[in-house]
Amino acid sequence: MKVLTKKTDYAIRALLSLAASKGSYVSAKAISAEQGIPYQFLRGLLQEMIRHNLVSSKEGVQGGFMLSKNPDEIGLKQLIGIFQGKVEVSECMFRKQLCANRAKCVLRHEIMRIEQVVNNEFDKITIGKLQRDLDAVNALRPASGNVEEPK
């Protein structure tokens, strides 16, 4: 059970790159290099995020992408929604007859409760929060961009 797919993972990283260069355009190429994301794959993600009004773009030389929202207004819940589809219990409830009385279905009820909890938690994690957390960590080891790779 994978919580975050590559798409969401990459999208978060890309947004963190954009958040770090607030106010100026960053090219897909630059983000790709910085975050190690396959270039064309990233392009697709950025276009998807344009459609959802998370970023805006500028074409041509020196063009690129920029956040079109406050980083605190971009939550993981939304990103997961965009790139993985919203959290679903299971498709059991779509099979007619088999789950009669689904309004009272116990299993469904229990899992929707968990769904709630998860969504709430993911909603609290925003790009802004991650950015600040990241800054805090970087402040502790101010030297190079890279530290020793843990086992």
Add this chain to the structure above:
Amino acid sequence: MKVLTKKTDYAIRALLSLAASKGSYVSAKAISAEQGIPYQFLRGLLQEMIRHNLVSSKEGVQGGFMLSKNPDEIGLKQLIGIFQGKVEVSECMFRKQLCANRAKCVLRHEIMRIEQVVNNEFDKITIGKLQRDLDAVNALRPASGNVEEPK
């Protein structure tokens, strides 16, 4: 994002069938009919559950399957672990170099917290609990096995 795949979904239902016939063997055919689970698919699931000591079997005529544990000792967390692989954050941490200092990685940290919560919640939901909840619901509408299908 699908929380429960068919495998887990079906496994839960099968276990509920077994729990309802405590002490006697129930054939895969019977479970398949009762729960609307594709026969051969179900067989595979049952065998997998034997390997994990959740059920035991008896071959031949009048053979079948039986719970080999107390229903309260079978939690959804374990079932998800068996049929969907244990909950993982994302595979980002396996790509060497890209996530240096992963011990302090913010995103990873946040998501592992959620992972904890989810696992705890899933662990609380056992076959025994579902069975009791189910009984309670059935007690409210004691007549036929089926009620009107909600829209």
Add this chain to the structure above:
DNA sequence: TTAAACTGATACTATATTGATATCAGATAA
């Protein structure tokens, strides 16, 4: 004593999802 009702074990197929590339047209700045 044998046929029907079972499970064990495995191989296979189909479909969907995920991850990744490739192309070409058009915009823009130097």
Add this chain to the structure above:
DNA sequence: TTATCTGATATCAATATAGTATCAGTTTAA
């Protein structure tokens, strides 16, 4: 006026999910 960008698609490969088929062996009961 060309190199650097994005827009928009089309395509492809790898993996995961869902479901089917087959055959061997066990057990019960007629």
